[in-house]
Amino acid sequence: MVSEMRIVVMCKSVPDTMDVRFDPQTKTMVRAGVATTINPFDLFAIEAALRLREQHGGTVTAMTMGPSAAQRELQDAIAMGCDDAVLLSSPAYAGSDTWATAYALACAVRYMGEVDLIVCGRQAQDGDTGQVGPGIARQLGWPQVTYVSRVCELDLMARRIVVERLLEDGRQTLAAQLPAVMTVLKDANLPRTATLRGMRRAHRAVVPTWGPEITGADPRLVGLDGSPTRVVRVFSPTARQGQVQWITAATPQKVAEGLLAALTAEQLV
Amino acid sequence: MARLKIDRELCIGCGACVDACLYGALALVDGLAVVNDLCVACSACLDVCPVVALSLPAAQDASLSADTASGVWVWIETQHGGAAEVSWEMLGKGRELADARRVELVACVLGSRCQDLALSAGRRGADRVLLVDDPALAAFQTDVYARVLLTLVTAQRPEIMLFGATTRGRDLAGSLAADLRTGLTADCTELSIDPENGCLVQTRPAYGGNIMATIVTPTRRPQMATVRPRVFEPAPVQGDRVPTIERVAMPPVGELATEVLAFVPSRSDENLGQARVIVAGGKGVGSAEGFALLAELAALLGGAVGASRAAVDAGWVSYAHQVGQTGRTVRPELYIACGISGAIQHRAGMSTSRVIVAINSDPTAPIFDIAHFGVVGDLFQIVPALSAALRQQLGDQQ
Ligand SMILES: Cc1cc2nc3c(=O)[nH]c(=O)nc-3n(C[C@H](O)[C@H](O)[C@H](O)COP(=O)(O)OP(=O)(O)OC[C@H]3O[C@@H](n4cnc5c(N)ncnc54)[C@H](O)[C@@H]3O)c2cc1C
Ligand SMILES: Nc1ncnc2c1ncn2[C@@H]1O[C@H](COP(=O)(O)O)[C@@H](O)[C@H]1O
Numbered sequence: 001m002v003s004e005m006r007i008v009v010m011c012k013s014v015p016d017t018m019d020v021r022f023d024p025q026t027k028t029m030v031r032a033g034v035a036t037t038i039n040p041f042d043l044f045a046i047e048a049a050l051r052l053r054e055q056h057g058g059t060v061t062a063m064t065m066g067p068s069a070a071q072r073e074l075q076d077a078i079a080m081g082c083d084d085a086v087l088l089s090s091p092a093y094a095g096s097d098t099w100a101t102a103y104a105l106a107c108a109v110r111y112m113g114e115v116d117l118i119v120c121g122r123q124a125q126d127g128d129t130g131q132v133g134p135g136i137a138r139q140l141g142w143p144q145v146t147y148v149s150r151v152c153e154l155d156l157m158a159r160r161i162v163v164e165r166l167l168e169d170g171r172q173t174l175a176a177q178l179p180a181v182m183t184v185l186k187d188a189n190l191p192r193t194a195t196l197r198g199m200r201r202a203h204r205a206v207v208p209t210w211g212p213e214i215t216g217a218d219p220r221l222v223g224l225d226g227s228p229t230r231v232v233r234v235f236s237p238t239a240r241q242g243q244v245q246w247i248t249a250a251t252p253q254k255v256a257e258g259l260l261a262a263l264t265a266e267q268l269v
Numbered sequence: 270m271a272r273l274k275i276d277r278e279l280c281i282g283c284g285a286c287v288d289a290c291l292y293g294a295l296a297l298v299d300g301l302a303v304v305n306d307l308c309v310a311c312s313a314c315l316d317v318c319p320v321v322a323l324s325l326p327a328a329q330d331a332s333l334s335a336d337t338a339s340g341v342w343v344w345i346e347t348q349h350g351g352a353a354e355v356s357w358e359m360l361g362k363g364r365e366l367a368d369a370r371r372v373e374l375v376a377c378v379l380g381s382r383c384q385d386l387a388l389s390a391g392r393r394g395a396d397r398v399l400l401v402d403d404p405a406l407a408a409f410q411t412d413v414y415a416r417v418l419l420t421l422v423t424a425q426r427p428e429i430m431l432f433g434a435t436t437r438g439r440d441l442a443g444s445l446a447a448d449l450r451t452g453l454t455a456d457c458t459e460l461s462i463d464p465e466n467g468c469l470v471q472t473r474p475a476y477g478g479n480i481m482a483t484i485v486t487p488t489r490r491p492q493m494a495t496v497r498p499r500v501f502e503p504a505p506v507q508g509d510r511v512p513t514i515e516r517v518a519m520p521p522v523g524e525l526a527t528e529v530l531a532f533v534p535s536r537s538d539e540n541l542g543q544a545r546v547i548v549a550g551g552k553g554v555g556s557a558e559g560f561a562l563l564a565e566l567a568a569l570l571g572g573a574v575g576a577s578r579a580a581v582d583a584g585w586v587s588y589a590h591q592v593g594q595t596g597r598t599v600r601p602e603l604y605i606a607c608g609i610s611g612a613i614q615h616r617a618g619m620s621t622s623r624v625i626v627a628i629n630s631d632p633t634a635p636i637f638d639i640a641h642f643g644v645v646g647d648l649f650q651i652v653p654a655l656s657a658a659l660r661q662q663l664g665d666q667q
């Protein structure tokens with residue numbers, strides 16, 4: 001195997017705001033603006049990939065499945081330092097759930113051939129499932145290392161990566177054979193900003209668009225048709241009923257006593 | 270039956286596919302490749318076959334048909350050597366779902382020397398406990414666990430499978446759903462059965478809790494979901510119940526591509542999931558030193574320290590303490606939010622706490638919308654005063 005790493009970073013284009021509401025009248029999502037951005041969690045993935053390239057040589061390819069406008073996010077990724085980018089865009093992909101997304105992305109990676117490492121974000125800001133990374137890994141039959149807070153070691157000769165993962169009850173150090181899929185936490189690094197040179201490069205970059213006919217993805221397994229799940233209803237969450245009970249008093253000491261009395265009454269202390 | 274097709278005319282018996290298979294599903298018999306039931310149709314072998322003798326017919330053929338699938342399964346997760354609380358919560362919810370479907374509730378216990386866990390799962394209402402007890406399962410590894418569960422699922426065909434929305438659960442469910450080509454709904458906060466078609470109706474927050482989405486998996490089985498910790502009530506222990514435990518031999522899992530090198534348990538003050546009391550701080554706490562005040566109060570209350578993302582981003586406290594959409598989901602008896610505004614992403618992780626106390630200098634902060642007790646004031650005065658009052662009360666009791 002070559003000693004140069006080939007890394008693919010999966011980055012999703014998401015609405016550039018969390019201020020998304022559901023309009024029950026029109027049954028559509030109301031987005032404060034139409035602007036999109038790279039999924040914030042994927043910036044950590046890009047940074048992790050760039051650092052590995054700086055240490056070990058090789059190339060970093062940014063990949064997005066999304067509408068043709070997502071081209072802009074891929075250019076942002078190139079501006080940050082990615083070598084090139086691929087956009088998976090086709091009417092056939094529309095309506096993909098996490099299974100179909102993972103399948104489409106995995107097919108594209110298989111089509112590229114000779115990839116050593118795929119880096120994903122922990123989760124997408126909108127869909128928010130964290131399922132696509134493990135899904136890609138299984139589609140390719142590669143090992144996965146998820147919730148990575150630190151890359152400890154990468155040994156290209158031994159084809160092995162060692163990472164630290166943050167679990168609920170502790171930190172696990174895990175080694176995996178390459179090629180592998182890694183998903184990173186924001187703990188992992190501090191993403192760099194685009195440089196002027198990067199932006200110029202991004203401006204010139206030609207991002208190819210691949211549909212299923214190019215990657216060889218089975219058209220029946222992508223998009224809505226290929227998605228095992230269906231969203232049947234979207235609605236606004238109901239706010240918690242009930243009123244706050246204010247604790248007021250003249251001095252902090254008296255407030256503290258009042259609060260303590262209330263907590264004692266609730267048998268909390 | 271394996272979906273992989275092998276053209277015996279084309280096969281030259283080179284064994285390349287046998288080497289490529291991660292699952293030990295291929296072997297050479299009489300100089301030709303044959304596939305067994307361990308095959309998960311991952312297609313890794315297709316690429317290596319020099320003569321294109323292997324093929325995978327459309328995945329639909331392998332679907333676990335909705336008519337034959339039956340039973341609600343819950344994966345019992347181990348944390349800190351015992352069951353993760355969310356496992357018991359899922360058994361509680363799972364009981365309801367199984368009763369609504371009139372099917373059995375099955376607990377899957379995987380691990381090493383985990384007989385006790387299996388007994389507990391039985392006492393918490395599982396009709397049947399599938400126990401795979403093997404040294405190879407001592408440390409959780411997605412790879413191994415997924416293969417074992419896959420074997421069980423393909424043999425027994427459950428209709429519903431629940432996992433905790435924890436790091437391990439999300440990983441495992443994500444892998445399994447990919448292999449089974451079935452739907453997986455993340456982070457569910459409501460689960461019920463549609464009385465008309467018997468489908469699992471799964472509701473979950475999206476966009477950081479700004480909207481709720483209801484999702485179904487109409488045709489594929491099992492219907493899979495990860496379940497937010499601390500949303501459902503844990504199943505009660507029925508002491509007199511005699512659990513039905515079915516020991517299953519460890520299936521061959523072949524060679525592994527991952528290896529656990531070390532595990533360092535988290536410190537107790539990081540242990541948000543188990544904490545009865547959490548004292549959490551946000552941007553208003555202002556510094557790492559500020560967090561020492563919260564730690565002092567937390568220690569007096571026997572609790573843990575939580576934080577908003579703003580405080581974590583500022584570097585005052587480590588990510589392990591973050592509560593919210595991108596941190597931990599917690600449901601302690603008491604949550605004291607100090608200098609936290611209460612953004613929707615923060616509330617997503619703590620709004621189901623039994624009693625919420627908010628201490629904030631801004632009376633219009635949204636945290637007061639969900640707080641049970643509110644104090645408008647300077648946390649640097651209130652928190653030390655509370656610690657002092659508490660110390661005095663504790664002293665009086667002795
Ligand atoms: C995709 C996404 C995911 C996110 N995930 C999370 C998450 O998991 N968890 C999370 O917490 N956030 C998350 N956030 C961020 C969230 O939107 C808020 O920015 C964050 O929670 C704000 O933290 P804060 O309340 O500490 O800070 P602020 O909003 O700045 O609030 C500080 C509060 O402190 C009060 N204050 C200041 N000084 C004092 C004083 N001396 N005494 C008393 N009160 C004082 C102020 O009145 C104010 O209300 C996420 C955001 C996005 C976009
Ligand atoms: N459409 C997409 N294009 C590229 N990468 C994606 C896409 N969807 C998800 N991902 C990757 O998968 C991760 C988890 O996404 P999710 O499972 O949707 O929460 C993201 O952080 C991305 O790295």
